[in-house]
Amino acid sequence: RSIWAVVPAAGVGKRMQADRPKQYLPLLGKTVLEHTLTRLLQADVFAAVSVAISVEDPYWPELTISQDSRVFTAPGGKERADSVLSALRAIEDRARENHWVLVHDAARPCITAADIRLLIDTLQNDEVGGILALSSHDTLKNVDGDSILGTLDRTHIWRALTPQMFRYGRLKQALEASVGNPAVTDEASALELLGLQPKIVEGRSDNIKITRPEDLPLAQFYLEQQQ
Numbered sequence: 260r261s262i263w264a265v266v267p268a269a270g271v272g273k274r275m276q277a278d279r280p281k282q283y284l285p286l287l288g289k290t291v292l293e294h295t296l297t298r299l300l301q302a303d304v305f306a307a308v309s310v311a312i313s314v315e316d317p318y319w320p321e322l323t324i325s326q327d328s329r330v331f332t333a334p335g336g337k338e339r340a341d342s343v344l345s346a347l348r349a350i351e352d353r354a355r356e357n358h359w360v361l362v363h364d365a366a367r368p369c370i371t372a373a374d375i376r377l378l379i380d381t382l383q384n385d386e387v388g389g390i391l392a393l394s395s396h397d398t399l400k401n402v403d404g405d406s407i408l409g410t411l412d413r414t415h416i417w418r419a420l421t422p423q424m425f426r427y428g429r430l431k432q433a434l435e436a437s438v439g440n441p442a443v444t445d446e447a448s449a450l451e452l453l454g455l456q457p458k459i460v461e462g463r464s465d466n467i468k469i470t471r472p473e474d475l476p477l478a479q480f481y482l483e484q485q486q
């Protein structure tokens with residue numbers, strides 16, 4: 260197999276304000292991270308999943324899925340991009356330059372196998388790759404302080420989700436070139452800085468990122484609905 264999954268799971272979850280990183284919060288009898296990894300494995304398309312785990316993380320070894328032979332770990336880094344880079348280096352011996360890598364947030368447990376396959380099927384013959392994204396339902400304002408300067412043309416605005424799918428060699432190169440750049444908040448932005456134009460594939464709106472406390476019951480609702 261020549262498609263890899265990379266999961267950054269080394270964040271502290273500051274905005275969640277919980278007693279542990281949000282990827283380890285309980286959700287329908289499992290942790291958030293177990294849901295995410297189980298869904299990736301169930302899609303049955305990946306050679307392996309490389310997960311970035313914080314070096315101070317006491318929770319990971321307790322999870323049954325940490326023993327799965329298809330799951331590798333790498334030490335997490337300071338920023339999300341550092342964690343992704345570390346997880347890419349962990350599969351360096353086995354991944355080839357032109358192999359596809361799907362990077363998926365640990366904090367998005369509602370990802371469906373259908374969306375994973377849609378992204379792969381749509382872009383596997385593409386030169387660059389791309390991301391799942393959502394159009395915006397709300398009217399978007401350009402604001403300075405509390406004053407509206409104008410309204411954005413919504414037809415050109417999309418919200419970036421994960422997975423984000425790029426070729427191994429180029430993704431690693433792009434992230435290495437953008438270390439320390441605060442403008443790089445996802446994989447696509449690193450490739451954009453190389454002058455490349457990643458594609459968007461319209462994803463599902465239930466693929467939420469658990470970010471704030473109110474997102475956890477919402478994720479539970481979506482997971483139950485998807486059963």
Ligand code: CTP
Nearest residue numbers: 267268269270271272273274337338342365366
């Ligand atoms: N992540 C990571 N390494 C970091 C920072 C983030 O692997 N140094 C991961 C998180 O674990 C999460 C994903 O990147 O799965 C998306 O990041 P975010 O939602 O911002 O998670 P946190 O950084 O943990 O949350 P917060 O920003 O609220 O602290």
Ligand code: MG
Nearest residue numbers: 270271272339
């Ligand atoms: Mg963060």
